[in-house]
Amino acid sequence: MIEVVDVSKTFGDKVVLDGINARFDDSNTSLIIGQSGHGKSVLLKCIVGLIQPDKGKVLYDGRDFISGDDDTKREIRREIGMLFQGNALFDSKDVEGNVMFPLDMLTSMSREEKLERVNFCLKRVGLENVNKRMPSEISGGMQKRVGIARAIVLNPKYLFCDEPNSGLDPLTAIKIDELIGEITDEYKITTIVVTHDMNSVMTIGEYILYIHRGRKLWQGNSQTITDTTSPELQEFIFANRLLRDANNQRAKTS
Numbered sequence: 001m002i003e004v005v006d007v008s009k010t011f012g013d014k015v016v017l018d019g020i021n022a023r024f025d026d027s028n029t030s031l032i033i034g035q036s037g038h039g040k041s042v043l044l045k046c047i048v049g050l051i052q053p054d055k056g057k058v059l060y061d062g063r064d065f066i067s068g069d070d071d072t073k074r075e076i077r078r079e080i081g082m083l084f085q086g087n088a089l090f091d092s093k094d095v096e097g098n099v100m101f102p103l104d105m106l107t108s109m110s111r112e113e114k115l116e117r118v119n120f121c122l123k124r125v126g127l128e129n130v131n132k133r134m135p136s137e138i139s140g141g142m143q144k145r146v147g148i149a150r151a152i153v154l155n156p157k158y159l160f161c162d163e164p165n166s167g168l169d170p171l172t173a174i175k176i177d178e179l180i181g182e183i184t185d186e187y188k189i190t191t192i193v194v195t196h197d198m199n200s201v202m203t204i205g206e207y208i209l210y211i212h213r214g215r216k217l218w219q220g221n222s223q224t225i226t227d228t229t230s231p232e233l234q235e236f237i238f239a240n241r242l243l244r245d246a247n248n249q250r251a252k253t254s
Contacts, residue, residue, distance in 0.1 A: 007056030081156035096131035
């Protein structure tokens with residue numbers, strides 16, 4: 001479980017996060033949603049330690065990631081897997097090398113053990129026999145799957161996904177959502193996804209945190225979100241429906 005306690009962050013005169021409180025449970029796919037520029041990505045970066053909040057706590061199973069000692073922070077970092085928005089694959093490494101990279105950096109496993117783990121993770125995301133292909137030789141959806149395989153190769157307790165459906169067609173996006181949900185449930189991971197995609201919200205949103213202008217405006221799940229009385233969230237949902245319909249129409253005519 002990850003707990004965010006009264007987290008705030010200011011850049012200059014701009015308040016980006018204002019007293020955010022949330023709890024992300026084990027074996028749940030939790031979503032942080034909101035419009036661009038309203039703080040959701042900054043919150044994610046505070047949770048994973050890329051940005052230091054001005055105040056507040058981030059607790060990983062009770063361990064303070066903000067003010068904990070160096071040993072505590074190193075221990076938590078080893079338990080984190082990250083899927084970046086742009087995949088962040090190394091162009092100079094093949095698929096096998098990309099997935100193996102965390103094992104090379106953080107473990108003392110033998111080459112045979114690393115390869116066995118890489119092949120297991122690639123198989124789990126539906127990518128067998130692509131080890132020697134370069135990122136430029138595979139589709140965007142396959143690149144996302146490689147990114148997921150790399151994110152889980154160290155068997156993390158916590159998985160973070162930053163806009164995992166960015167740049168994907170609707171059908172591929174649904175498959176990536178389903179894969180994230182399956183892995184979360186199968187390995188009992190605490191998963192947090194930053195997204196603006198309402199398809200993701202309705203498919204895998206077991207817990208949803210809506211950020212508006214740096215504040216937590218709503219929390220709930222995919223069953224309750226459409227019943228919201230928040231005009232800001234209603235507008236967000238409506239705008240996403242228009243965008244989804246336009247994308248679907250373009251997909252049909254292309």
